[in-house]
Amino acid sequence: MATVINDQLHADLPTVQFQHIVSHVEGSKFEKLLFVVRALWAFFTTSQVDAVHIHVASAASFYRKSLFVWAARLRGKPAFLHVHGSNFNSFYTGSAAPLRAYIRWVFAQCARTLVLSETWRQFFTQHIVQNRVEVLHNGVHVDRFEECRTPMVDTSHFLFLGRLGVRKGVYDLLEAIDQLVNQHQQRHLRFLLAGDGELAEVQALIDAKQLQEQVQVLGWIDSQGKMELLKQVSTMVLPSHNENLPMAILEAMAAGKVIISTTVGGIPDLVKSGTNGFLITPGDVPALSSSILQVSSNPTLAARIGACNIACVSNSFNLRTINEQLAQLYQAAIAEAAGTVR
Known part of the structure; x- marks a missing residue:
């Protein structure tokens, strides 16, 4: 707000x-x-x-x-x-x-x-x-995110941007990462978690699942820090259980990122699954894992979706x-x- x-x-x-x-x-x-x-x-x-x-x-x-x-x-x-x-x-x-x-x-x-x-x-x-x-x-001010549109970003890098807790789905994300890394051996994946909230609880779970190499908890970041993070990733992951119309998703779209999120609140107004991102049912960890894997293994798809998101925000959310x-x-x-x- x-x-x-x-x-x-x-x-x-x-x-x-x-x-x-x-x-x-x-x-x-x-x-x-x-x-x-x-x-x-x-x-x-x-x-x-x-x-x-x-x-x-x-x-x-x-x-x-x-x-x-x-x-x-x-x-x-x-x-x-x-x-x-x-x-x-x-x-x-x-x-x-x-x-x-x-x-x-x-x-x-x-x-x-x-x-x-x-x-x-x-x-x-x-x-x-x-x-x-x-x-x-x-x-969003679409032009402000032009500096974040780096076409050669590694598709194995993902960003969670929001309050760390149940409502934003961060624990679902950690379960999905656990499946991908420890069951499917996708150890090259990297996740940045930025936001305030349950930092100690999230870090404790990362340690318990031995995901320290794949997941980094950054805590709260300012606007410039957000811009720097968007330059480093191909995808925004926000598997929320409850939302209205998240600014984080709009900003990531303006930066040309893939969106992986859920079918809650106004998110379906922003993201059409398969066209400019992936939408899952809240709490569906296997679907979340599958979406992450699909993006990480398909740079061509990620580039196409990123370009689609820039056009979408420019036309409808300027x-x-x-x-x-x-x-x-x-x-x-x-x-x-x-x-x-x-």
């Missing part, structure tokens, strides 16, 4: 001027509550507001951000709820009936609900709000185009609120 917000704030949109109000801070419950109150005060004391764009996840994030939907309603301004949470479906279905009713009411007050994929649009229109649900994909779509949505909602559009 932070990447999307930052890109939005720095968008080159002559007709739009953003004022960013942060509503969350780490700390005690009292500190968090005080911060929300201050954010609401900042909103009500901001003189010129035409529309309110609210980025939201699930659980506590939703309830906190719903206060700003109320605030926008009180000021008579159109609100956009932009949903990023990868588990919003389970959050909604797992809530008690009164809370589900409140969730539906909040979204019904919004001028637009923005979701990241067609899969999520279908969920929201079926369960939460029938109208004014728009797909606004995450996007951030400039997506920002223009967002500006048009703002204009339409503002016009509707002013009663100039029927």
Whole structure:
């Protein structure tokens, strides 16, 4: 979510001027509550507001951000709820009936609900709000990843980029690597695991399976470190159990990498299995192993898929185009609120 917000704030949109109000801070419950109150005060004391764009996840994030939907309603301004949470479906279905009713009411007050994929649009229109649900994909600055498009990268090198834990499927990946290395003797394979999370647990499992030569845990990396890693690999592996529309996959596609991932969230909007990557069912370790082996043994296929991914992102997920779509949505909602559009 932070990447999307930052890109939005720095968008080159002559007709739009953003004022960013942060509503969350780490700390005690009292500190968090005080911060929300201050954010609401900042909103009500901001003189010129035409529309309110609210980025939201699930659980506590939703309830906190719903206060700003109320605030926008009180000021008579159109609100956009932009949903990023990868588990919003389970959050909604797992809530008690009164809370589900409140969730539906909040979204019904919004001028637009923005979701990241067609899969999520279908969920929201079926369960939460029938109208004014728009797909606004995450996007990337495609040209920034040109330096990562190294055509001669060894197809035996793979990158996992995300929080190390169950949700992102890192333990499934380690099981697949174990099969490939210790059962099928694919000892030439190399995997870089970049991200925060359960670093000690992951390293302990690597040691137990004697995969130290094949797998390196790098921990959290910054933007420049990410670019350097993308230069070294042919493939991004993200076998997630739960996702929305991962920026890591979009960025790897812009860098011309093969994608191995799963059929969850908005990922099928990005990756068509066999065309620009490989999609498996979450938790299907044999299929994950097979996909890794297929890429590592077929440099021609990897090169073709990489070129396809660059074209796909350039055509459909270019951030400039997506920002223009967002500006048009703002204009339409503002016009509707002013009663100039029927």
